[in-house]
Amino acid sequence: xxxxxxxxxxxxxxxxxxxxxxxxxxxxxxxxxxxxxxxxxxxxxxxxxxxxxxxxxxxxxxxxxxxxxxxxxxxxxxxxxxxxxxxxxxxxxxxxxxxxxxxxxxxxxxxxxxxxxxx
Numbered sequence: 001x002x003x004x005x006x007x008x009x010x011x012x013x014x015x016x017x018x019x020x021x022x023x024x025x026x027x028x029x030x031x032x033x034x035x036x037x038x039x040x041x042x043x044x045x046x047x048x049x050x051x052x053x054x055x056x057x058x059x060x061x062x063x064x065x066x067x068x069x070x071x072x073x074x075x076x077x078x079x080x081x082x083x084x085x086x087x088x089x090x091x092x093x094x095x096x097x098x099x100x101x102x103x104x105x106x107x108x109x110x111x112x113x114x115x116x117x118x119x
Contacts, residue, residue, distance in 0.1 A: 017082055018090050025087070029094040031069040036099075051103030053096040066091060
């Protein structure tokens with residue numbers, strides 16, 4: 001868990017927040033990706049193709065993933081020197097990037113398989 005900023009230290013700005021907490025953002029994002037994969041395999045997302053974070057809308061409460069991963073928000077984020085939703089936004093953006101990359105990998109694999117079958 002993070003320690004609050006010591007008195008007299010400046011709170012991180014939006015520009016450096018991602019850099020200061022890069023390892024945590026990656027960890028939270030990886031946890032959320034694992035949860036999404038589990039839900040795709042046998043949960044609420046079974047049978048759905050999830051290629052971006054917006055694909056979760058209408059299927060699940062996507063903020064639940066943030067809460068389950070322990071992403072700080074609200075006053076917890078403020079205690080770390082961020083705005084209430086800064087960490088949520090950073091993590092959701094990273095998960096979106098990972099889902100897009102995964103989507104392209106799946107798409108590329110399908111195209112390669114089609115070419116192999118046809119060729």
